[in-house]
Amino acid sequence: MAQKSTPLEVLVQKLRQLRPPSIHTLISTLEHAESFREFAAIVREFLPEREKEILHGSSPGEQMMFFARYFEERYFPLSYYFATGEAEEYDELTRYIPAEFPGLSYDDYQSILWDGRLGYQILSFLIEDEPGYRGDFAGDILDEIPEDIRNQLPALDYQDLREIFQTAGPYPGIAWWLRIRNCDTGNVFHDICDEDYWQMNVPVFEWERGEVEELTRQWQRAEVIQNVVHEAAEWFEEKPVERFLEVVNFIKGRLAELNGGENVTEERA
Amino acid sequence: MAEQEEIARLVNALKAVKPTHLSIIDIAWQVMGDDGNVDNNKVVALGVNFDKAIKEAEAYIEQNRRVLQWLRSLLR
Numbered sequence: 001m002a003q004k005s006t007p008l009e010v011l012v013q014k015l016r017q018l019r020p021p022s023i024h025t026l027i028s029t030l031e032h033a034e035s036f037r038e039f040a041a042i043v044r045e046f047l048p049e050r051e052k053e054i055l056h057g058s059s060p061g062e063q064m065m066f067f068a069r070y071f072e073e074r075y076f077p078l079s080y081y082f083a084t085g086e087a088e089e090y091d092e093l094t095r096y097i098p099a100e101f102p103g104l105s106y107d108d109y110q111s112i113l114w115d116g117r118l119g120y121q122i123l124s125f126l127i128e129d130e131p132g133y134r135g136d137f138a139g140d141i142l143d144e145i146p147e148d149i150r151n152q153l154p155a156l157d158y159q160d161l162r163e164i165f166q167t168a169g170p171y172p173g174i175a176w177w178l179r180i181r182n183c184d185t186g187n188v189f190h191d192i193c194d195e196d197y198w199q200m201n202v203p204v205f206e207w208e209r210g211e212v213e214e215l216t217r218q219w220q221r222a223e224v225i226q227n228v229v230h231e232a233a234e235w236f237e238e239k240p241v242e243r244f245l246e247v248v249n250f251i252k253g254r255l256a257e258l259n260g261g262e263n264v265t266e267e268r269a
Numbered sequence: 270m271a272e273q274e275e276i277a278r279l280v281n282a283l284k285a286v287k288p289t290h291l292s293i294i295d296i297a298w299q300v301m302g303d304d305g306n307v308d309n310n311k312v313v314a315l316g317v318n319f320d321k322a323i324k325e326a327e328a329y330i331e332q333n334r335r336v337l338q339w340l341r342s343l344l345r
Binding site: 040 | 294300312315319322
C-alpha cells in the first residue's frame with residue numbers, strides 16, 4: 001500500500017513540477033523586457049506611425065530590420081547589420097545610435113590606390129604627404145596618365161593642398177576629396193569611419209531627438225559633398241590627361257600666388 | 270555560552286529578519302501574459318523603467334549571498 005503524502009510533501013512536489021522562477025530568471029526576463037521597452041520607446045519617438053508594423057515583427061531581428069529601413073527613409077542610414085535582419089539583441093540598437101559612417105578607413109583608401117576607379121585614383125594621387133607615397137599606386141592611373149605627365153605634379157602635402165583647393169574655389173570636388181581623405185570635412189559622416197565608431201574610438205551619439213536631428217542635417221550635407229566629389233571623379237575620367245594637366249597648372253599658378261609671385265614648385269624628379 | 274544557547278540566539282535573530290519586498294515580483298506579475306510569458310504589449314503599456322527593480326533584486330541576491338557565507342563560516 002502506498003504511503004500517504006503529507007500536505008507539505010505534496011506542496012514540495014507541486015512546486016518542483018511548476019518550477020517557480022528564481023530571482024535570477026526573473027532578472028534575466030525583465031532585462032530582456034527592459035531592452036524591448038527601450039526599443040519600443042525609440043520606435044514611438046522617431047517612427048510613431050510605423051509602431052504597429054515594426055513591433056509586430058516576428059523576432060527582434062525582424063523588428064529592428066523594419067525599423068532600420070523606415071528610419072533611413074526619413075533620417076539617415078543605420079548600420080547595414082540591422083537592415084539585413086542580422087541583429088539579435090535590442091541592446092545592439094538601443095545603447096547608442098548605430099549610424100552607418102562611410103568615412104574612409106585605411107583599408108578603403110588602400111583599395112583605391114591599388115585598384116580604385118580612375119577618377120578617385122587621380123584625386124588621391126594629388127597628395128604626396130610622404131615621399132614615395134605615389135609609388136603605391138597601381139592600376140588604371142599608371143595606364144591612363146603617362147609617367148612624364150604624372151611627374152609634372154608638384155609634391156605637396158595635405159596642408160599645402162588644403163590651402164590651394166578651397167571648397168568654394170573652382171575645383172570643389174577636389175577640395176572635398178582632400179578633406180574626406182584626411183577626415184577634415186567637419187561632417188561626421190565623412191570624418192568617422194564605421195570601424196572607429198563600432199569600436200567606440202570616437203564619442204557615440206545617444207538616442208535623443210536633438211542628436212537625431214543634427215545627424216540628419218549632417219547626412220543631407222554629406223550626400224551633397226559626396227555628389228560633388230563624384231562629379232569631380234567623373235570629370236577626370238572623361239579626359240584624364242587633359243584634366244590632370246589642367247589641375248597641375250592650377251596648382252602651380254596658386255602656388256605662385258601664395259608665394260608672392262614666385263613659382264617655387266618642386267617637380268618630381 | 271553553550272553552543273545550544275548560541276544556536277537559539279542565532280535562530281531568534283533570523284526570525285527577527287523582516288520579509289523583503291522586491292518590486293521585481295510585482296512587475297513580473299504585471300507584464301506576464303496569459304501564457305505565462307512576458308507580454309510585450311504590457312511591457313510597453315506599463316511604461317516603467319525596470320532597471321531600478323533589477324538593481325534592487327541584484328542587491329538582494331548579493332546580501333543573501335553574504336549572509337549565507339557568514340552562516341557557513343559559523344559552522345566551521
